[in-house]
Amino acid sequence: MWSYIGKRVFQMLITLVLFQIATYILIDLQPGDVTDLFVGNPNITAAERQRIAADLGLDGPLYERMWNYLTNFYTGNLGVSMVQYPRPVGEILAQRLPRTLALFVYATVFSFWFGYVAGKFLAWKRGGRWEYATTIVGVTLYTIFTPLLGYILLWGFATKLDKWVRNTFGIDFDLPVSKFSSTSLWRKAPYDTNTVFNWMNLNFIILVVIVLLAFFLSRYVPRNRREFLRVASMTVPFALSLVWWIFFSGVGIYAWDLVIHLFLPILTLTLISFGGNMLLTRTSMLETLREDYIETARAKGLPEKIIRNRHAARNAILPVWTALVFSLSSTISGGIITETVFSWPGIGEILVDSVSNSDFPVAMGALTVIGVMTLVAHLIVDIGYAFLDPRIRVH
């Protein structure tokens, strides 16, 4: 297992360097360089412009400049933004990375889980009106123009639902339509947004780990207490952390602000990937249900629930997990669109922003970070596959 991971990481590094070389050449293909900005300036002569280019290291041959770029990149120097001038690219990206990462991870996890559960039940109760309705919903979510879905959700939640809640319950939810946090609220905050946000993410990870541990340990407790342990692991830690955030953390209101800003982007991205996952689980589950061992399980007289959850669904998950490899990049693309629609300052938003403002150091940095993110996600999916499929684990 470890040698496999080591080999994959090595391959990933080579892929990354090749990717960077490709993007560098791509950006280099563009005619002109930064000294062209001074062409119209009478105080800066052609000789002066050449000197500026030499100072910036722009006069060397392609391989020399590329070598400079790569060595700088791997020593942590990603260059300086041209639009937000003296700010280093690394700093801009580091500020935004946790957000995009969180958006991507939450949306992927939720859409995979809900898609899996929904597909499982759909395949089980197949036929009739339900099948048509869900297929239409699935295909619509799969092919809908992402910005349109984002705006429909924005309209539905942030204007219609908000108004309805205000009129019926008298609570002012004030669901935000854009941005990562409310500036006016955070002016008095004791921490900055990313600190609180990272604490929230840590909290979420701890919750997930507790649930996974409980599910793992529940195999070793008596049958009649299993359900109790599982339900308790899903509710008690969640309730405890909720209490901590509200009463003891002192930043409850700020955390809530981040949550309501995060809600719609995550919902949009989850819905986009949900359709595909649901349809695929359904197809895969239908295929599994025709296997002989399902027939055998039925003949043995096992309860339907056990056949569905243990025999069928566990085997049906494999093709869905494989498809995750391809849907990862579409989720990342969807993330770029979602961030832009909601003006939610993540890596995708800065990519679009920097490209439209010709801020190429930032654009290249953002592109590389997105590439690294995809590579790591692929690695995790591949490792996860080995855990899901024991036939692979043996080798």
Added chain:
Amino acid sequence: MTSNTSNSGAQTSSVWKARWALFRKSAAANWALFAENPVGLIGLGIIMFFFLLVIMHPILLNTVWDPNIYNPINGFDPQSPVNPSPPSLRHLLGTAPQGQDILSQLMFSARNEFILAVLAAVVTVTIATTLGAVAAYYGGIVDNIIMRVVDLVIMVPALSILIVISGLFELSIVQLAIVIGIISAFSASTVVIKSQALSIKVKPYIEAARVAGGGDFHIIFRHLLPNLMPIALLYMMFAVTGAIFSEAVLAFLGLLEVDMSWGIMLNTTRTLGYMLDFNTKWYLIFPAGLSITLLSSAFYLVGRALDEIVNPRLRQR
């Protein structure tokens, strides 16, 4: 000598006749399979509808519509000075913020989408089938190089590359179609087509062709490629879905300099801040947004239906 050539000519024509008969037979059988599936028919219906819009547009501009008023790019109607205006009898879908007729814009854009779709699909399939067939046929280092390049491109989200490319260069629809075609060729389609080609490569008729003295080139292009066409057609449909979607996203983000497209229409709506006025300005949002969704899902549905014909395993569930 002369009798010989005429004889061979007759032979070729009879070969073509037989081929044509075979083609018609298999096409009829496949159509019967396709027609069984309501999903594919719905998709085909939507595509036909948009194709009708494409054909109708120049006809309407030459007969009923005054080109000055209904020009999709710079038309202006003096009778409706306040823009955007809601649908009326003169403008069935209302007018855009700069005064163009939205229906005319929609129909004109449909033509661009079809050009983009067909071109991107052809580029994708040409590259993907050639690469897949070559990789499968030669194997070894050729296969390795092609597959590593494919791995590299699969790893990176296509949209982020397209965003950077369209920011760097001013792409026309044709250039964009070629770029999208190339990117989507180096993806799942090449992998799947290669695996299909591997299974064809070991068939007896390939061996027979080689024994009969057929060269590599001849075998790849006369024996491998025709048999890869069904699965290539399938990936063509998915490439079209991707192409329409990518173009719309790029135009929507304001990174594309094409004269008119559905994405540009939405971009105008967005930059002028009408995007959330669903009640009053729906005609600025939904015609274009739904057209993108409908056309790309139509190609996806046709792809799904073709999938069931190409992979008999999926049939009758």
